[in-house]
Amino acid sequence: MTNARSRAPRRGTARRRDDILREVLAGNGEITALADRFGISVSTVRRDLQELAGDGHVHRTYGGAVAGGHTAERTLDEKESGNPAQKEAIARAAAARVSDGDVILIDAGTTTGRLARALRSRSGLTVITNSTIAVRHLAEAQGLELVVLGGRVRRPNGAILGPEGDETLRRLTPDLVFLGADGLHARDGLSCPTLEQAHSKELMAERGGEVFVLADSSKLGDSPFPYHARQRRPWTLITDAEASPGQVEEFAASGECDVVTA
Template sequence: MNASTRRAAIRDLLRTRPVGVDELAVRFDVTASTIRRDLAMLTEAGEIVRTYGGALAPGGDEQPLHERETMAGVEKAAIAREAEKHIEPGQLLFFDAGTTVGALAARLTGWRGISVASTGLTTINALADAEGVELIALGGVVRHISQGTVGPLTELALTRLTADAVYLSGDGVTAERGVCEASAEQAAVKRRLIEQAAAVFVLADASKLGRAGSHWWTPLPARWTLITDASATEQQLAPFHALPGVTVVVAEG
């Protein structure tokens, strides 16, 4: 495969999902340096956007939740298994909207003696018949594309409630800025969830690490836990390891 064909293939792949340098190097059987040169040329041409350790397609519409549910399923399942280990009976938990958090919720259907308050319809649907789980639906305006509630009603409800922990996801997470989302309303709800929770867990597969493709940010507190999957590279994890208050947990596949 010549360079021109390879770059076209890289561009087409990035239209489906963010991809890291190491994965591209293996996929196209070239060195990481060659991939970095390809990405630099595609970036200069305005065809892609570079991220920490990889790249993604520029702009584009936010992906509907039902499309995201089919992506990185194995990785999300591993993250959900690891996240479940941090939950204890008697806790009240906040669950954000999102497919990875939804995968965690699906693991809790047999639990008893916990409470889950959620802005995500995925979580609410997963736990609707779980008789041992007290389920609290945090109402508000439903964003159809993300299947999550946002707005003043959601934020008002969160002023009346505190949690032992919050489990968050997002379009991307960076060590410098926190979690990014597609809208100001989503970022605002995340901020309120964090403010009202004693502990913060961010569930993000490797494709989300260092990704800054969305423009609305929720800063994370000094102490929080990142749970990611085993495909995350040392280069991706290094900025998080460098933060003294951040615990990084890599879920085994």
């Protein structure tokens, strides 16, 4: 019969899982990144994350894990199927803010992806993006210039992240920045699944002339993840007409946010 001692992880394994847990709690829970970080196989990382999830320390997600106590990240298909009419209205309202000749930045996300699709037939634009969805919609568009920020593709949200993209972004000054949102809190800002993504969104906002956050009403007041990107300058929230007066007032009350309902 197997005793409790034989079931316990070896000391080296336990130490490695503690180290992996610290990385996940810091927002660095992608399987391939963890494998590179610790010099172990992807299958070993999967086993370690499964053990940590079984102990309630983390939530397993597609491609990795997030800290326990927070919502597991949804896949792109799951996000795309949620509130499609509202997202389409928001994307159209955002597209109306774009003029021919503008240099714009489109963040990762499904609503921002709809904005990219709405701009396919426009001309004279320069579009900077870290979104695989936007790249898919705009790669063959003949009337615009497409600049893709470098890095690795983060699943499941299709964001391209990394120091290469940040370094490029510091050399660009887009006229308009359109940020996506998993959740948006009036005090804390944009809820993000990792610290890296929070930093990326803050840098995008810093580089832009005008900043827009595209978030349907279901995301207002919601913070599904423990990391946040805060707006340090005036910005505009574009949401849908189902946002309650209380939700709108909460953001408008700061004096730094204009709210547009589509």
